[in-house]
Amino acid sequence: MSTGIVTTDLRKTFPVRRWQGWRRRPAAAPVPAVDGLSLRIPPGQVTGLLGLNGAGKTTTIRILSTLLRPSGGTVSVDGLDVVEHAREVRRRINVISGGERMVYDRLTARENLWYFGQLYDVPRARLRVRIGELLDLVGLTEAARLPVERYSRGMRQRLVIARGLINDPAYLLLDEPTLGLDAPIAHQLRALIAQLAADGVGVLLTSHYLAEVEQLCRHVYLIARGSLVAQGSPAQLAGQTVRRHTVRLVLAEADPSVTAALRALAVRHDAELTVDVDDEGRPRFALRHPEDLVGAVVTAVVQQGGAVAGLTVTPPTLEDAILALADPAAVAR
Amino acid sequence: MSHALRVVAAEALKQHRRLFGQPLVLFSMLLWPLLTLAATYYTVLPVMESAAAPQRWPVAADPRRLLAFLAAGALAYTFFFSLVQSAWHFSFERVSGTLEALFLSPASRMALVIGNGAAALTQNAWLFGCFAVAAATAADVLDVAHPGMYVVAAVALLVPAVAWGAFLNSLLIFSRDSAFLYTLLDDPLWFVAGVRLPLFALPVWIKVVGLAFPLTSSLVVLRGALLDRADLGDLVVPLGWLALLTVGLFGGASALLRLGEARVQRTGGLQVF
Ligand SMILES: Nc1ncnc2c1ncn2[C@@H]1O[C@H](COP(=O)(O)OP(=O)(O)OP(=O)(O)O)[C@@H](O)[C@H]1O
Ligand SMILES: [Mg+2]
Numbered sequence: 001m002s003t004g005i006v007t008t009d010l011r012k013t014f015p016v017r018r019w020q021g022w023r024r025r026p027a028a029a030p031v032p033a034v035d036g037l038s039l040r041i042p043p044g045q046v047t048g049l050l051g052l053n054g055a056g057k058t059t060t061i062r063i064l065s066t067l068l069r070p071s072g073g074t075v076s077v078d079g080l081d082v083v084e085h086a087r088e089v090r091r092r093i094n095v096i097s098g099g100e101r102m103v104y105d106r107l108t109a110r111e112n113l114w115y116f117g118q119l120y121d122v123p124r125a126r127l128r129v130r131i132g133e134l135l136d137l138v139g140l141t142e143a144a145r146l147p148v149e150r151y152s153r154g155m156r157q158r159l160v161i162a163r164g165l166i167n168d169p170a171y172l173l174l175d176e177p178t179l180g181l182d183a184p185i186a187h188q189l190r191a192l193i194a195q196l197a198a199d200g201v202g203v204l205l206t207s208h209y210l211a212e213v214e215q216l217c218r219h220v221y222l223i224a225r226g227s228l229v230a231q232g233s234p235a236q237l238a239g240q241t242v243r244r245h246t247v248r249l250v251l252a253e254a255d256p257s258v259t260a261a262l263r264a265l266a267v268r269h270d271a272e273l274t275v276d277v278d279d280e281g282r283p284r285f286a287l288r289h290p291e292d293l294v295g296a297v298v299t300a301v302v303q304q305g306g307a308v309a310g311l312t313v314t315p316p317t318l319e320d321a322i323l324a325l326a327d328p329a330a331v332a333r
Numbered sequence: 334m335s336h337a338l339r340v341v342a343a344e345a346l347k348q349h350r351r352l353f354g355q356p357l358v359l360f361s362m363l364l365w366p367l368l369t370l371a372a373t374y375y376t377v378l379p380v381m382e383s384a385a386a387p388q389r390w391p392v393a394a395d396p397r398r399l400l401a402f403l404a405a406g407a408l409a410y411t412f413f414f415s416l417v418q419s420a421w422h423f424s425f426e427r428v429s430g431t432l433e434a435l436f437l438s439p440a441s442r443m444a445l446v447i448g449n450g451a452a453a454l455t456q457n458a459w460l461f462g463c464f465a466v467a468a469a470t471a472a473d474v475l476d477v478a479h480p481g482m483y484v485v486a487a488v489a490l491l492v493p494a495v496a497w498g499a500f501l502n503s504l505l506i507f508s509r510d511s512a513f514l515y516t517l518l519d520d521p522l523w524f525v526a527g528v529r530l531p532l533f534a535l536p537v538w539i540k541v542v543g544l545a546f547p548l549t550s551s552l553v554v555l556r557g558a559l560l561d562r563a564d565l566g567d568l569v570v571p572l573g574w575l576a577l578l579t580v581g582l583f584g585g586a587s588a589l590l591r592l593g594e595a596r597v598q599r600t601g602g603l604q605v606f
Contacts, residue, residue: 014601062601065437069598090439101430106351118343119438121336163434 003078004202005041005064005093005171010034011072012059012226033059035226036073041171043202046193048217048234050206052326056226057206058097061173064204065095077171091120093171096164098179100156105149109140109159112148113166120167134162137192154185161189171202178209190216210319224326238321245292249285249301250278250310258306259283265300269293282309337444344448349455352422366411373403373529390531398560401474405556406528408464409490413548415453416498417518423449424505432506436597442590443499446506450498454491468559478564485565485572489554493547493575496582503586507593507602526552547582550575 012034017024034056041047041064049057062068064075066086075082077089103112110131117127135141138158148156157180164172174193178186186209193216197203207213213220214234222230222237230240251258259275262285266273271289278284287293294313301308378396380386387394392402423446426432435445468475477483501518505511523529525543532540532553543549550571557563557571565572596602 015599059601067433067436067598068601069595087439090437095437099430102434104347104351104431105429107347111347111350115343115347116434116438118339119435119440121339121439 002076003043005039005075005077005204007037007039007060007064007073007075009073010037010039010060010063010070010075012056012063012068013071032071032226034063034070037221037223037226037228038073039221039228041202041204043170044197044200045218046197046203046205046216048205048207048213048220049223050210050213050220050322050326051223052323055223055326057223058175059226060223061095061097061175061204061206064171065093065173066090091167092169093173094164094167094169095173095175096161096177097175098157098177098181100153100160100180103148103156103159103163106147108145108147109135109151109162110144112159113162116163116166122167130166130168134165137165138162139188154181157181158185161192165196169201171204172196174203174205174207176207177205178207178212186212210322222322222325230325237325240321240325244272244288244290244320245294246314247285247287247289247292247294247297248310248312248314249287249297249308251283251285251301252307252309254283255304255306258301258304261300261304262287262297265293265296269296336439337441340440340444341448341451344445345452345455348419348422348449348452352419352452352456366407370403370407373407374400377403377529390534392531392560397471397474401471401560402531402556403529404464404467405559406523406552408461409548409552409555410523410526410528412453412457412490413494413497413546413551414519414522415457416450416494417501417515417522419449419453419456419498420501420505421511421515423502424508424511427506436594442594443587446499446502446586446590447495449502450495453498454495475559476562477559478562482558482564485568486555486558489558489568489572489575490551493551493579493582496579496586497547499586500582500589503589503593507589507597522546522548525549528552544574545578547575547578550578 011032013030013032015026016030017026037056037060039047039049039060049060051057059068063070064077064082066082066089069083077092080088080092082089104115107115113131113134114127117131122130132141135144138161140155140158140162143151143155148159151159157177161177177193178189181189190212193203193205197216205213205217217234220231220234220237221228230237232240249262262275263273265271266287269289269291271287271293274286276284285297287297292313294311298308298311377399381390381393381396381399392398426435436442501514505514508514525535525539526546526548527535527543528548532543532549535543553571554568554575557568
């Protein structure tokens with residue numbers, strides 16, 4: 001029996017129906033939301049799942065948590081198949097997603113946790129202790145007897161987090177859990193995630209905050225259009241693309257000698273140069289190179305007597321790397 | 334099994350906490366039935382005072398018995414309709430996102446819908462209280478064969494009602510047309526179930542439609558046992574039919590839950606983002 005969550009060649013295609021004349025018919029070629037994913041989420045560490053909007057992150061999490069049935073491939077949780085042993089799998093996992101849903105407005109925090117504790121069949125004595133611990137953990141002890149409808153968004157989200165921990169899950173699937181949280185609370189949540197992993201919980205994290213991913217994840221899967229495009233540690237992932245500084249320069253007016261000098265500079269450094277005009281018809285240059293060439297660019301322009309109207313430098317980020325890997329077409333633009 | 338019982342109890346309590354104290358519920362469960370009862374009584378009364386009516390329907394001869402007949406109808410109807418309301422509220426959990434949390438859990442789905450229906454029983458405890466007080470003050474109207482018939486009446490009302498609630502819950506949580514069903518089960522329900530008129534006064538096709546609703550037969554048993562001195566032998570047909578309906582409703586609920594969950598697992602329909 002293998003431990004961890006293991007997916008093999010996972011696929012999910014949503015049935016899409018379109019109006020065709022007077023009838024709704026299945027679309028000819030539905031696009032797969034998840035397309036042949038093979039991942040492993042081991043216990044005791046945080047695994048990242050990254051991708052642009054619509055890449056299939058939420059769909060993947062919903063399959064792992066039994067809310068969706070895969071159209072192909074398999075998922076096993078500690079050796080248990082998610083389709084065949086759905087109930088046993090549900091006991092072992094839990095999901096926290098951003099957006100403070102999944103709790104009852106009219107119930108208090110304590111009642112919410114009690115209710116979900118019953119659904120998860122947490123032993124009575126354990127549940128009593130657990131509710132107190134969780135309220136403490138998310139800082140809601142004071143507000144535990146207020147109905148949730150009187151909470152702020154951050155407080156609600158904290159309760160959502162506590163709900164996700166009520167069954168002491170062996171695996172925790174986090175779908176943008178820090179969405180809408182302010183900095184100190186997001187910071188606390190990150191500390192909590194790291195602690196859970198250290199205690200042996202297998203965590204899957206999707207997030208749009210790359211700093212969060214870089215800080216927490218030991219292994220990251222990067223997906224695009226439902227397929228894996230890269231994986232590795234955050235550092236490895238960033239290293240897989242050419243990280244480049246981009247120098248963007250706008251000249252006050254066209255000047256052939258400046259253009260020639262910049263072309264020569266690009267050739268000399270083997271840098272990528274694109275030339276076009278901006279909205280006001282002024283010549284615009286973008287120079288991409290592993291090193292920051294801003295000094296050389298400015299020197300070349302000044303030597304040829306050109307006048308600089310605008311200058312920006314963008315350093316490389318993990319975000320660039322992800323964008324480059326997930327959507328090469330967008331970067332070329 | 335004990336897990337399922339915990340889920341039933343927790344769900345009933347949650348639903349109770351969610352709905353209790355809502356002015357709307359108070360209105361629809363207390364004032365509305367009383368109002369309609371009064372309206373029906375004073376509408377029917379003049380008709381019954383004509384000489385021909387009591388010949389066909391002996392109850393009509395005595396205004397107090399007529400009132401008891403209508404009150405029993407109002408009680409059972411309010412009770413069954415409270416389950417429609419409860420299911421309607423349950424269907425909103427899909428929009429609020431909590432339904433997803435339920436499906437994420439290992440809790441038995443059947444236990445959830447039964448618990449949700451059972452909440453209506455506690456909601457209506459006071460309704461039975463009022464009815465009991467009214468019955469006690471007008472004890473001579475009641476005509477009961479033996480005390481065991483009270484139990485029969487209660488069981489014939491409560492058990493099919495829970496099955497009815499479980500079925501409706503299963504139907505409505507997966508349906509986008511809950512408002513339509515809500516309307517469909519409001520006025521037509523009291524009409525076809527003989528809430529305000531004796532069944533024999535209705536055309537055959539309505540009687541047939543009415544048989545599909547457990548309220549109809551529950552009401553026959555309730556009125557027979559409490560007002561007409563019927564004993565078990567007299568009520569064997571409606572009781573048998575009720576048992577069949579109950580089994581059918583539970584079976585239907587179970588099938589709907591299975592099919593519904595399989596469908597949302599395929600289409601992602603639980604997600605309402
Ligand atoms: N219930 C559904 N029915 C049909 N298509 C769906 C459904 N849910 C998701 N999709 C499609 O599946 C694809 C993947 O969506 P998914 O929500 O998994 O993306 P994501 O990576 O979580 O994006 P985001 O970063 O925006 O949260 C999208 O193209 C989306 O339109
Ligand atoms: Mg998502």
